[in-house]
Amino acid sequence: MPKSMDRREFLRRSGLMIGVGAVAPTVLAACGGDDTPATTAAPATTAAPAVAEETTTTAMMEEAPAEFESITLSQVGGWISLDNNRTTGGALASGQHTFEGLLIKLPDRSLIPGLAAEMPQQVDGTTYSVKVRTDRTFTDGSPIKASDIAYGFSRLDPEKELGSPFTAYISFIESVEVVADDELRINLTQRMPEDVLFQRISGINAYPEAVVEAMGGEEYSFAPTPSSGSMMVDGPFDTEINTFKRYEGYEGPMPLAAKDITYLVIPELSGRIAQAEAGQVQIFDGVSPQLYRAIEDSPNLELGVARETTFLEMIFFNTTKPPFDDQRVRQAVMYSIDAPQLIDIGLAGEGRIARSPLPPESDRYREPQMQYNYDPEKSKELLKEAGYDPDNEPLQFQLGVVEWAYVYPQAPLLAQTMQLGGFDPLLLVDSIDARWVSDIMRPEDGGPARYDAWVATIGFEVFTYDPDNLFRGWWGGWAENASFATENVPSTLNDLLDQALEEPDFDKQNDLYAAANEILVTEAGAVPILFQPIAHAWHKSVAGYQMPQTLGMTLFGVHPSGE
Template identity: 25%
Template sequence: MKKSTFKTLLVAFLAISMFLVGCSSKTNQNSDDEKDPVVKEETPAKDTLVYGRGGDSVSLDPISTTEGETFKVTENIFETLVSFGEQDTTINPGLAESWTVTDDGLNYEFKLRQGVKFHDGTEFNADAVVFNFNRWMNGNEEQFPYYTMFGGYKADEGHVIQEVTAVDANTVKFVLKRPQAPFLKNLAMSPFAISSPAAIEKQGEAYRANPVGTGPFKFVEWKENDTITLEKNADYWQAGLPKLNKVIFRVIPENTARLNALVSGEIDVMDGLNNSDEATVLANENLQVLERPSMNVGYIGLTNTRKPFDNKLVRQAINHAIDKQSIIDAFYGGTAQPAINPMPPAISGYNDAIEPYPYDLEKAKALLAEAGYADGFTMDLWAMPVARPYMPEAMKVAEVIQASLAEIGVTANIQSVDWATYLDQAKNGEYDAFMLGWTGDNGDADNFLYTLLDKDSIGSNNSAMYSSDELHDILIQAQTEVDEDARNELYKKAQEIIHEDAPWVPLVHSIPLLAAGKDVVNYKPHPTGSESLINVEFAK
């Protein structure tokens, strides 16, 4: 090839290359007023809620415990025949679409939802309901402590339910021996959720850690004292629900540590917000404070079968020795209410004519002297190892009580143990005095007075071992009475008896606080402390 020809071709090649480079530059870098839009990758929608709580569950079979941390979880795995309102204890349809009651209050017939399945794929039907109730009524206090809400067990004289039968596949009938005014409210309580019969028969004792219900979330995994993981029930009978894909319940014992985890984004919701930390949360634009409707009581139980608390005068002295208002000012931000009776004022039948035991150290000393303990005595005071809605800082409250008792010559040695053991030993009457509390399950006076202080409830929720035949007769009459005004008068009389006998020191009715990320929406705290997360989601 001649040099002239080569040069001509080279120039032409370079010209074409420059033109192509120029074209290429134009496609990737337009002029300032003609820029291509930047394509951003969309962040996946957040669909896992991490719930920080103070203690672990003790079982995931809801009928096998009376403990609130269990119900926080099981409320989302299981469902009951009837259900409470979103933030109250009105009765609404649940697994039963409708029901009828005879005029004498002895026969209840429930029409069940059709097409509902348990998480293991088996059918929910009338036979499943009968199976569950037969299982419970043929058990005992050790197995199914909450079933005492129905007057004991099948062999007990006071047992309310005569029989439960399947009329057909979608109809179940309850026949009662006597009317029970709070019967429907009892059925709505978390412990009486319906389990899969097939799963119970397959798992046996292991069912406590392998729950199978019909609820919006299915159980996945339990790492004890760490996390419990639930996932969305894709076959749930309510279309479009739940809105979350996964829920993780995480144990963080200390309230302050839980708040730190919320601030750092490790968790999305926390219960047990200290009143002293409320301002910190409100000042954080990424967080919100949630208030639980109050329906609780925090108390010091005095085990009536242990000396010296078998003496009423000693129990009354302890009531006079504790400055409730100072405790409320120090640990509840001054927002709680000093407790006078074992049930909160919001419950129908509350006796507001009863005068509180005044804080009076001299009166307390005089009562001790009259009881034969002029020089005082030594006792153990057991403090809860976990924060509870009615007592967010139990150990600090115990220290204040310890100092107060020292003023009247009583030496209180503070003790504690893990939560499951604490509940078990308190229930068995092994403690001199213990700190506990109660969040109402159904909004009825029966759920406080009968559940916590009737002799039928010794071995379940009456950890003070208090027994009064007079009280028992009144409470059974109140259960049977269907006239609301007459029931209320009976409960007022019951509170007078309890106040005089002083089996407890009622301490406080709190307004529990929770905190959550600002992006958590549709979270509605329930007064029972066991809310469904079915409608909760994250802001888009």
């Protein structure tokens, strides 16, 4: 494919000029998710991350009958950068091949050594030693040194203002020292649970320090050459289509069985399906439950569904003004949402009720005392306590519902059940990307946020899968200044999470997470409704595709099927 070919030209030449709309937002990570799928992801856990011994992926690669000359993956959301520590959403997936760090997170969330020769070893409560490989090279053939790995951590220092979401995730790492050519030492500011530490480390990559410093971090982020992974950028940066080539000198544990790789944005699901049926796209994401059956019945496509995900559908309340500055009104809305009906009708029976950012299969999950089971009469009682007259004058507010295919079908159901609970919601089905700053975050002009409530999906585990992040992602840290912040969220919640990180006892950690969750579901201005499934599909010419339990598509283990 010519380097200058854009998405529209790609579609035109493929003979399938499908109408495609605006790129789905990557601020709130976008991805979709009826019966038994072709591939179902393994259950999720937040226990210490599994370490794959000799992965079957490597064996599959060795047995692969052939390789792809080229392969194309189509995703919902686009890129804001090609630097994996400066982008977000499903676009992080391509960066898992472009870059590599000490540890690699596989689609099932297990971790294996990447640039590390073995898993990190604890020296004392706040120190870990990591042996690193000395035979690895960047995509230009130059050696990846221990100092380049350490640089990947130091460039995330807040003072360097990289603008990376990962900066907050490694704030407890005081320094990464080069002890020898084949050894690093990670110094922590506090004791950390290993499942948190290892997950955070897996998100930090090695970078060619001399090159990045000479180019400047921003310029490098759009043309990251050389890089530390199994594929390299092969074309100019674009927000909707990016091309890559396999790095033939890659000596890591996860080689690719494709020479040329294209990641392409086609927002509309119908366009992705048509491209895949024609063999122009081999793998695509964002499949809504209503279309599972059609893909399963296709002679050319396979369906994969990850059902035990942490892909949350939530409602964001504007707590800076009435009526949702009142906790009782927010709780009334939650009692007026019939989550089982949303799942049965709006999601074709897929999805699970969310009572915490932690999924129920997690060994850290505790059932909260506060549970919002559908109860329209309870909703009206709370409205009356707050001074409203729901029977004679239902409380009117604007309810935004994001236009993504796996959310907006629920809009009329949400409105209907809320009406029974004493509300009069005015529906607005729209893209949330254009409204994120102007509506949900506090506007730059310092005025009040311009919305009442929004229903949208988020996938914060795309950055790191650990309990601290799943709680802190939308209710701690930066959320202090968000329009959905409340008096005790994030302040009290942050204190509990900090205590959990420092607590060595696993059960006591979970007690603290349970206390944080109780505050969240009771008082927060952003409340979980349900967990959505994540679904991908691929052409039957593809074998070995591993359905991830988070956003984004990778090529780990992918090879031609021979069909």
